[in-house]
Amino acid sequence: MSDQARGRGAGTGGDEVRAFWGRLGVPGLVDVHTHFMPRSVLDKVWAYFDSAGELVGGVEWPITYREEEAERVRLLREEFGVRAFTSMLYPHKPAMAEWLNGWSAGFAARTDGCLHTATLFPEPGVGRYVRAALDAGARVFKSHVQVGSYDPGDPLLDPVWGMIAEAGVPVVMHCGSGPAAGKYTGPGPIGRVLARHPRLRLVVAHLGMPEYADFLDLAETYGEVRLDTTMAFTDFSERTAPFPVAELGRLRDLGDRVLLGSDFPNIPYPYIHQLQALERLGLGDGWLRAVCHDNGARLFGLPGSGRPDSWGRPAGPA
Template identity: 55%
Template sequence: MTEPTAPPGPHPDVAAVRAFWQGLGLPGLVDAHVHFLPPRIQRAVYAVFDSAGPKIGRDWPIRYRQDHAERVEILRAMGVRRFPTLPYAHKPGVATYLNEWAALFAREVPESLWSATFYPEEPAAAYVEEAVADGAEVFKVHLQVGEFHLDDPLLDGVWGLLEDAGTPVVVHAGSGPVGNAFTGPASTERLLRRFPRLALVVAHLGAPECAEFLALAERFEQVRFDTTMVFTDFFGVEYPPDLLPRLRDLGHKVLLGTDFPTIPYPYAHQLESLARLDLGDDWLRAVCWENGAALFGVPEA
């Protein structure tokens, strides 16, 4: 699964990341939005980004294109104490393969959160139930890529299981960077009306439908966000300034997310972009460590 190589020395991006969390007095970082995929699928994802095609919409150079082992070592050196792999099924019949691969990765990489995915298909409830029983810690679904609505009837059994289990689901439901007929807050709101206790983590702060997703987090107790790429110079979606006081007040529901490795800038830029919001060190400590550690059961030591 992983190659036995290791980088010859510290990555040049390590020092800035460590200085950031050490300056806040934290034991490290919990990153709720990191991807590791089977090599063949990872290459296919890279090819989509390299093509700057319709699902990407712009040039998107990938900064961290190392092999799996090297990327794990970079995260360790940066002080990222826990991170998921977040596989996401893009069509029927691939979720179980991705889940098996991610389970093996989690066994080999102790910092990795055991991640899984699902897709609207007849076997979904059965394999999600099995993954939950085996100890999966987080799920990921991607509405833009998978082209489905969260309240697809084929997922009814899945959501009931996950609501009862309390297992977090990272959901890319916002229309950034490129929307389609399946993105936006509508199916998320319909789903939460039926399953109000679901532990959803809305990726990218729901951008560009920031206000609508923020309102859902204010309304539903277990809805959270990750910060992935939002506020960076690259993302291209301005977070409405008038929402920042509400985002500050929801600081206990915001998790650090980065989209490592598929980002075009140094990892520290996401951290710096959060700091320049000027929402306070307590807010940053909650986002970068405390909220993720609480959600995923990460010990401080």
């Protein structure tokens, strides 16, 4: 363990995190938005955050959990009690996604609790390597429209979305315009994809920040659209992209399709703060149970996910 980790001690928030989900009566957390990637790539990502670059809104963004890989896994699994998490990784240029998929398959195979994650980019051969990832057991895809600067409706991706939809594998997509807008961010481009592929299991990262209402509209229109909570409602995000109070009722009503996401380790505050931010919404323990565990457990077919969900309905098939 690093000196930094030792110095934090109880400051990791592990006791608080476990007390949070223990009080809710769930066996842990399911976090659909955590980042693990090859160290050479991660170092560049961290350097970009350190530079307060344009894609992070030009704001100071300290990395709270800047640890070696094994320590980051230990924090999630042992300190926080996260049952299942992802290795959200993404290319920013062609000829990168397939290599990342090879790394992530190996990471999932050697890492208890990690859901085998894959990614993609609009390029020749994308259908081949997405098919290979699905055949290898990929359970979730990551698409980063902002960083990749690509149209999710690119013709090269159209058959790929159909393939992923047919497989029933979720895609966590950063398609909102926060913290900085891109050419293809916002509800329009992905809305056109959903019109062609309404069964695509899209998970909108960051609740679609800052276009929250527009992405709630998409979730109400398409029954397979979900939203993750990554960084939403935190003090950090509320300063620049506050969630509109008038939309809380809609968020509550969609509670069976909202999933916990954290952005660990690339967050400028302790992990517990995301959970506290959700709790202070006042939407009730049933909503919190669903968001922090049951919805993700059901989506990914985790052991014990067949119990009735927090809303009193029998859990459907994964």
